[in-house]
Amino acid sequence: MLYGWSGSGNRRCGLIHNPSFGKSYFIPFYFSRERNISLCHISDKQSCFSFLSNVEVHRDPREHVEVKGRGMGRIQPLQSSGRGEFDGEVEKIQGFDFANWLKKTVSKNDFVVMKMDVEGTEFDLIPRLIKTGAICLIDDIFLECHYNRWQRCCPGQRSAKYEKTYDPCLQLFKSLRQSGVLVHQWF
Template sequence: GRDVMALRGIGVIDAVGISKKASPPLVKSGEARRIPFADDTFDFMFAGDGALENSPRPADFAADFAAEIFRTLKPEGFAAFHVKANDTYSYNSFVDLFNFCCNVVKVNDILEFDSSMPHIREIVVKKVRHAIDSESNSNGKCSVPEYKKKQVRNAEALIEEEPLKPWITLKRNVKNIKYLSSMVDISFKDRYVYIDVGARSYGSSIGSWFRKQYPKQNKTFHVYAIEADKTFHQEYGTKKGVTLLPYAAWVRNESLVFEINRDPGEKKVQGKGRGMGRIQPLKSSGGFDGGELEKISGFDFAEWLKNTVSENDFVVMKMDVEGTEFDLIPRLFETGAICLVDEIFLECHYNRWQRCCPGQRSPKYEKTYDQCLQLFTSLRQSGVLVHQWF
């Protein structure tokens, strides 16, 4: 109520506050995502004291909050926010929430505001008379914004020379990774999503790495596990916050076959999954030779991504798809879906040196390390924060 008292003290006699707990006559019971006033009520609105960053974050909180500001603010009215958006990523994430309705008219940094918020950013927006239609590109392509490209320049260096012992070098490289969420504030996002493409078992990377090690800034992520191998499906039924997509990520919706073609010395372990190898459309499966084949369903991963997440979500992706990355990544660019992903952990499959057999390369993959390096480099040059995974 102190902000309300201050406003009334300077002559804004009809100022009123909103809080979960009412304190009549200054504060009315309500929430930021459900403001208890009619449309076009206010000439001026204010939110501060870290309320946005520190409030509980149910799904769609940020989008609901921005929509409520738009609904209750009069046309050409102003809304001011005090937030901890001190880096360009968090600032743009916050501003993006209001792109559909408002223009930024003022940004001001305030130092030594108080002990709880020693550095705050004051952002003032003005409501336009009608909602702004988001620009659409008929060819589906997109351009990664400059503030995201800046984070790529801060990422760890790529391993340019092919490792002689990739099973050691790439695994050790994980310690060098500069996670996006360790470099920027991710508070001002609508939802938090982790997509594991080629998830295998829950413990393979979701349970053992993402949920235990990825820095989440106390945000709750919903997990999508994309895994076509039926061996792993049953265990996902008991995992909370995880949605299983029991299909293969592909460039279109169609039936596929995948090949199980092990490296020399690789043994088949009962109950541990077969390890999906290369996939091809069913009608083209004559190109496989010597491996076990199984029919599976593939889906257009890029279109699914566009229908599942938005630019206001924070999206982390891990991709381990046995060589299909050379099909999926170009498709993400072609459709513009690549701009929906904030961070990618990509295992690129090539004819690597074998641990079992010195001097021999893997016969499973035709791509070279240079082609993998080119894929990583092209992603980063396009502004996509990608890390070499193992």
């Protein structure tokens, strides 16, 4: 989030999926008492595809994940079976339509600043926001665009994690700016 940025009458809103909050679905949570939205932070590597439909996250029992650090605030690293390995369970995450949620939650009089980190889904979510008109409710976007970068682990090979190259990211930024949306590249 953007630390140090605050103002009276602003409300911060975050959308996150994390089992440590108690339920396996996106939880809109709010800060402050006023109606105005100051920040919507959309970020979760496991559930970023669930803005339009339900999704299942399958954990590979053979996958070893080294937990580094303690997590952030109340967000703690996902715990495994206790033996340091994943048990292969399936986690179901209830999805929702973010564009409709935004249209119901904010008005054209609100000042909305959004940090978007949706792990490659921006190529689906941004066109949906444009199609529904919800993009008009967003005043400023800090967008992390995901593309195939060179991997440190595999010199000379592209990662298979994202299909897009950097050019579609540049085109996405350009189209947003040409539409009148103030957008900044977030790294």
